[in-house]
Amino acid sequence: xxxxxxxxxxxxxxxxxxxxxxxxxxxxxxxxxxxxxxxxxxxxxxxxxxxxxxxxxxxxxxxxxxxxxxxxxxxxxxxxxxxxxxxxxxxxxxxxxxxxxxxxxxxxxxxxxxx
Amino acid sequence: xxxxxxxxxxxxxxxxxxxxxxxxxxxxxxxxxxxxxxxxxxxxxxxxxxxxxxxxxxxxxxxxxxxxxxxxxxxxxxxxxxxxxxxxxxxxxxxxxxxxxxxxxxxxxxxxxxx
Numbered sequence: 511x512x513x514x515x516x517x518x519x520x521x522x523x524x525x526x527x528x529x530x531x532x533x534x535x536x537x538x539x540x541x542x543x544x545x546x547x548x549x550x551x552x553x554x555x556x557x558x559x560x561x562x563x564x565x566x567x568x569x570x571x572x573x574x575x576x577x578x579x580x581x582x583x584x585x586x587x588x589x590x591x592x593x594x595x596x597x598x599x600x601x602x603x604x605x606x607x608x609x610x611x612x613x614x615x616x617x618x619x620x621x622x623x624x625x
Numbered sequence: 626x627x628x629x630x631x632x633x634x635x636x637x638x639x640x641x642x643x644x645x646x647x648x649x650x651x652x653x654x655x656x657x658x659x660x661x662x663x664x665x666x667x668x669x670x671x672x673x674x675x676x677x678x679x680x681x682x683x684x685x686x687x688x689x690x691x692x693x694x695x696x697x698x699x700x701x702x703x704x705x706x707x708x709x710x711x712x713x714x715x716x717x718x719x720x721x722x723x724x725x726x727x728x729x730x731x732x733x734x735x736x737x738x739x740x
Contacts, residue, residue, distance in 0.1 A: 618668075
């Protein structure tokens with residue numbers, strides 16, 4: 511069965527610093543990978559997604575992620591963090607079994623931004 | 626921008642009571658989903674729904690749960706007899722198509738507390 515691991519539960523960075531959030535996946539086939547962000551009181555918002563092609567994917571809000579098959583990783587990065595990026599970030603993989611396309615999420619990483 | 630809405634935002638109920646959580650998916654979307662997140666745990670898939678039928682359901686989605694699209698705009702999750710362990714944030718999502726890379730758009734969630 512597919513699974514996603516986010517090793518970091520909490521991360522604190524200073525505003526303006528670079529950010530990398532880790533995600534490792536376990537999936538038998540080529541995975542469909544996603545990063546979602548959840549701000550307080552908000553739903554999950556898609557940042558970016560990947561299936562094939564260029565392994566560096568650009569998303570919204572200045573985020574990017576790099577797919578590395580050899581490391582089974584799909585880490586999320588941002589060159590310069592803004593205070594408004596403080597939120598919880600979820601990595602997810604899709605299973606297409608039964609045509610339902612259920613998302614399997616990691617446990618999430620809570621990002622705190624220090625001013 | 627179209628968005629998924631959910632009502633109520635918070636619900637408190639007594640164990641054994643029935644609850645209905647309501648969602649209005651994005652209007653032209655055809656695929657609907659429910660997920661839940663128990664406090665401190667992962668977001669978990671419950672069920673997907675298309676063409677008035679369940680496409681896929683998880684082990685969590687037992688006989689106490691049901692989903693319905695009662696009209697052209699609402700999508701509901703009913704818990705027949707709530708248990709303490711049903712306390713969670715419930716997210717509704719919708720997508721236009723199915724397929725691994727299809728984006729699921731999430732609502733802000735309903736926080737359910739079972740006493």
